[in-house]
Amino acid sequence: MDFIDLKSQYAALRDNINARIQRVLDHGQYIMGPEVAEMEAALAAYTGAAHCISVASGTEALLICLMALGLEPGDEVITSPFTFAATAEMIVLAGGVPVFVDIEPDTANLDARLIEAAITPRTRAIMPVSLYGQVADMDAINAIAARHGLPVIEDAAQSFGATYQGRRSCNLSTFGCTSFFPSKPLGCYGDGGAIFTSDTTLAQACREIRVHGQSQRYLHTRLGVGGRMDTLQCAVVLGKLDRFGWEIERRLALGDAYRTKLQAAVPNLQLLAVRPDRDCVWAQYTVFVDDREAVQAQLKAAGIPTAVHYPRPLHHQPAYARFAPSDACPQAVSAAARVMSLPMSADLTEAQQDEVVAALARALG
Structure with missing residues (x-):
């Protein structure tokens, strides 16, 4: 996929x-x-x-x-x-x-x-x-x-x-x-x-x-x-606009489905919070995991692609390190070590989503 x-x-x-x-x-x-x-x-x-x-x-x-x-x-x-x-x-x-x-x-x-x-x-x-x-x-x-x-x-x-x-x-x-x-x-x-x-x-x-x-x-x-x-x-x-409203609805529905399925399959998995006064169109469907590289390797072996958005906060990047000490922004540092994004697009099928959830559940034991 x-x-x-x-x-x-x-x-x-x-x-x-x-x-x-x-x-x-x-x-x-x-x-x-x-x-x-x-x-x-x-x-x-x-x-x-x-x-x-x-x-x-x-x-x-x-x-x-x-x-x-x-x-x-x-x-x-x-x-x-x-x-x-x-x-x-x-x-x-x-x-x-x-x-x-x-x-x-x-x-x-x-x-x-x-x-x-x-x-x-x-x-x-x-x-x-x-x-x-x-x-x-x-x-x-x-x-x-x-x-x-x-x-x-x-x-x-x-x-x-x-x-x-x-x-x-x-x-x-x-x-x-x-x-x-x-x-x-x-x-x-x-x-x-x-x-x-x-x-x-x-x-x-x-x-x-x-x-x-x-x-x-x-x-x-x-x-x-x-x-x-x-x-x-x-x-x-312009060629995409006629379908864009449908795609946003699909993204919202897929985000809700991911949440429901992951909470059932991996109850201890930390999910991204969405505040009640707003929604999320899930440019990336991102979760928090420990031992990320091992989890990604297991998902890759199962044919599930993942990505990391983002592996280093900007003040840990050489080009921007001078703007803040390395121990600043501890929540950003923690998130960078744990975030992992799962497959997400408006055309993701229910079967594909189930495959992703099952593979992640296996990877996390």
Whole structure:
């Protein structure tokens, strides 16, 4: 079985995706073609945000937001150490300093209760990560940000389609940034991403930054990047949208089924908590295990693929170790040693899920 089954998804969407791609090949507008604006309008409507700005990747989305906010050298951005490197990478690339705040041990998301103590006169923004498909406690984070006059950037690379208190991920704060990397809940067939905001001034800044800081052709009014999402990738996303609502429902149902089956088969297994005021779209279905390498080896022998998201917290990575002592953020350190992700995608069958659960139960004795 595949860890993420993109082949079955494509088989179900082949005609729609092929027609969308063919339309681009026919009109030949490969950069900023009509599908770009069409996708942006559709996704803005889906999230409820006033503006969607498509960009080259989820990573680029974070960088462009920081540039739009005017991040200056030495400015601090509070974020999680338990995430993919791109989160801190863009802070540093923009000249900022990542300030790592520990995670909740049961959700693995940024612990909002620890944020305020980390704020200093140099703090410029807060960047929570919606890990595994579940949004962090954004009301608490936004309230802290409001008290200190700070913008919030939701790193929603894994949570597009998730809800928090009835609102969509990417429309919960100053900015929402998502990724359309193929393995994400809504993926293209290459790199792509989007920025969401309801602030018109910031939206215009992001649009200019993504095209080398141009306010009009060959008029460069600000520093920018080459950050456009190409038309073909937008066409792929558009080709997937008709099925996306069904896929989110499937992800929610599969997550519930995993929980029920694992609790019955492996009662002592620690599962990721999902708060009652939100859901999780399970970009990865992640559990906590001891002796992870041995468990993974047994699952591999049984034909079950697994992955680790993520094996080291960022302050244990050589590139970012200077930003926090190694004994900081103990919950992140603990999670990194124990998390393991199981096969998950909307096309996972009940028989495959049962096979995964049975193999994990055997591996854990």
